[in-house]
Amino acid sequence: MLNILAISGSLRAASTNSALIAALARNAPPGCRVTAYDGLGRLPIFNPDDEGERTPLEASALIDAVTRADGVIVSCPEYAHGVPGGLKNALDWLVSRDAAVAKPAMLAHASLRSLFARAALAEIMRTMSFVLCEEMLEIALLGKKPPEVEAVLAEPENRQAMRNAVSAFAEFIRAR
Ligand SMILES: Cc1cc2nc3c(=O)[nH]c(=O)nc-3n(C[C@H](O)[C@H](O)[C@H](O)COP(=O)(O)O)c2cc1C
Numbered sequence: 001m002l003n004i005l006a007i008s009g010s011l012r013a014a015s016t017n018s019a020l021i022a023a024l025a026r027n028a029p030p031g032c033r034v035t036a037y038d039g040l041g042r043l044p045i046f047n048p049d050d051e052g053e054r055t056p057l058e059a060s061a062l063i064d065a066v067t068r069a070d071g072v073i074v075s076c077p078e079y080a081h082g083v084p085g086g087l088k089n090a091l092d093w094l095v096s097r098d099a100a101v102a103k104p105a106m107l108a109h110a111s112l113r114s115l116f117a118r119a120a121l122a123e124i125m126r127t128m129s130f131v132l133c134e135e136m137l138e139i140a141l142l143g144k145k146p147p148e149v150e151a152v153l154a155e156p157e158n159r160q161a162m163r164n165a166v167s168a169f170a171e172f173i174r175a176r
Pocket residue numbers: 010011012014015016017018076077078079080081082110111113114115141142143
């Protein structure tokens with residue numbers, strides 16, 4: 001069983017990225033368990049002085065979860081042409097560790113825009129030594145309210161697209 005950690009870069013209660021992550025967990029193909037990370041909003045702001053023995057519990061929990069995972073999926077919005085601070089903060093806690101090194105990763109997108117954030121996130125994650133899968137998932141949820149988001153995510157072709165993307169990511173992980 002592959003253990004995949006899925007991280008949404010949005011803290012909004014009605015987040016389309018978090019809804020996409022939750023739907024990926026529900027629609028994971030056989031042989032894959034996708035678990036949503038829910039600690040983003042509890043992470044203290046990264047400070048290199050707080051590494052080592054001073055590492056905060058929430059940061060240790062994230063580092064352990066990424067270390068244990070066979071792969072990581074990230075879905076994040078774009079804020080002012082960049083990666084949201086909360087997600088960048090989480091990634092910063094992983095930089096000077098082994099957790100991200102050679103860890104397979106895939107990006108998912110709940111917006112068809114966000115091209116700056118996609119490029120920036122890919123650059124950041126490659127710099128951290130994540131190994132990015134070419135496959136990515138894109139489902140247009142931008143601007144939709146939760147009931148409509150859930151309706152779109154329940155459409156058979158979108159459920160199939162989610163299963164296909166996670167299956168392709170699982171193959172990528174197993175081939176490494
Ligand atoms: C502060 C802020 C800045 C934003 N800047 C951009 C942007 O530069 N480009 C873009 O495509 N969307 C931008 N957006 C729109 C969000 O990316 C979009 O609403 C996204 O779907 C939100 O994701 P969520 O539903 O998971 O919270 C911005 C939204 C906020 C709140």
